[in-house]
Amino acid sequence: MSKTRIAFIGAGNMAASLIGGLRAKGLEAAQIRASDPGEETRARVSAEHGIETFADNAQAIEGADVVVLAVKPQAMKAVCEAIRPSLKPHQLVVSIAAGITCASMNNWLGAQPIVRCMPNTPALLRQGVSGLFATAQVTAEQRQQAQELLSAVGIALWLNEEQQLDAVTAVSGSGPAYFFLLIEAMTAAGVKLGLPADIAAQLTLQTALGAAHMAVSSDVDAAELRRRVTSPAGTTEAAIKSFQANGFEALVEKALGAAAHRSAEMAEQLGQ
Ligand SMILES: NC(=O)C1=CN([C@@H]2O[C@H](COP(=O)(O)OP(=O)(O)OC[C@H]3O[C@@H](n4cnc5c(N)ncnc54)[C@H](OP(=O)(O)O)[C@@H]3O)[C@@H](O)[C@H]2O)C=CC1
């Protein structure tokens, strides 16, 4: 990765997180370029990361080893078709767009080596996790380049089946939003139980942080950690029983199913 040149098409939230991670990992500013139609976006990314930015996608990809497609799924077809004449066969295309298949991208781009992946927003703090899938055209060196790109902002996990990216999107791509929803709901419940809002928020946030640290660093699983909090006939048991009587696990399964279904549906709707 030390000499790899990377071009980002789209310089929004996820691209900025990835660029920040790469710069923190020691990539030179000159190795990274980005293009975006927004003048303010370009100025912000340039100022924050010292990289060159372009309004023209074709200019950004000139000389790049890796081209990262970081635009909204709805913009992918037009972006791919527009850059097709400028791409060289050896350039690796890495897509982070939700619900856009490699087959669709190959239709729009031609027979380009493609890695499709699904990162998440904690990438901003280099605490992200990504699932990655490579097409058959991707060389071992390009696989390594994609691995290093995504592991600059967290953990990178390879998948053997592209379809599994729908599940990755449901679990970790969208996942931060579920934890934020739980934080919102616990804070609101704490307030209803009589706590000042700032105290309820601090209690909830530090509990989320502490629990996540424990779950990551402990040598026992989450079920055992939960058991250790749950005293027989105590307060936790009362809460867990209430969650489960109201179908908590089924609710989570249904919600993640809806996200995975939407990912597959987007592939159908946007992939033509
Ligand atoms: N946000 C998340 O949690 C995650 C997002 N993703 C995926 O990452 C991708 C980007 O998402 P995110 O960063 O949140 O979105 P953003 O909207 O923040 O970033 C996309 C950027 O692309 C720009 N853009 C639009 N059209 C073009 C074009 N033709 N050429 C170049 N740039 C263009 C947009 O400009 P403008 O705003 O002016 O249109 C915008 O600045 C999406 O495909 C999403 O599915 C993946 C994992 C997690």
Ligand SMILES: O=C(O)[C@@H]1CCC=N1
């Ligand atoms: O909501 C979305 O579609 C994107 C993909 C995963 C997170 N955000």
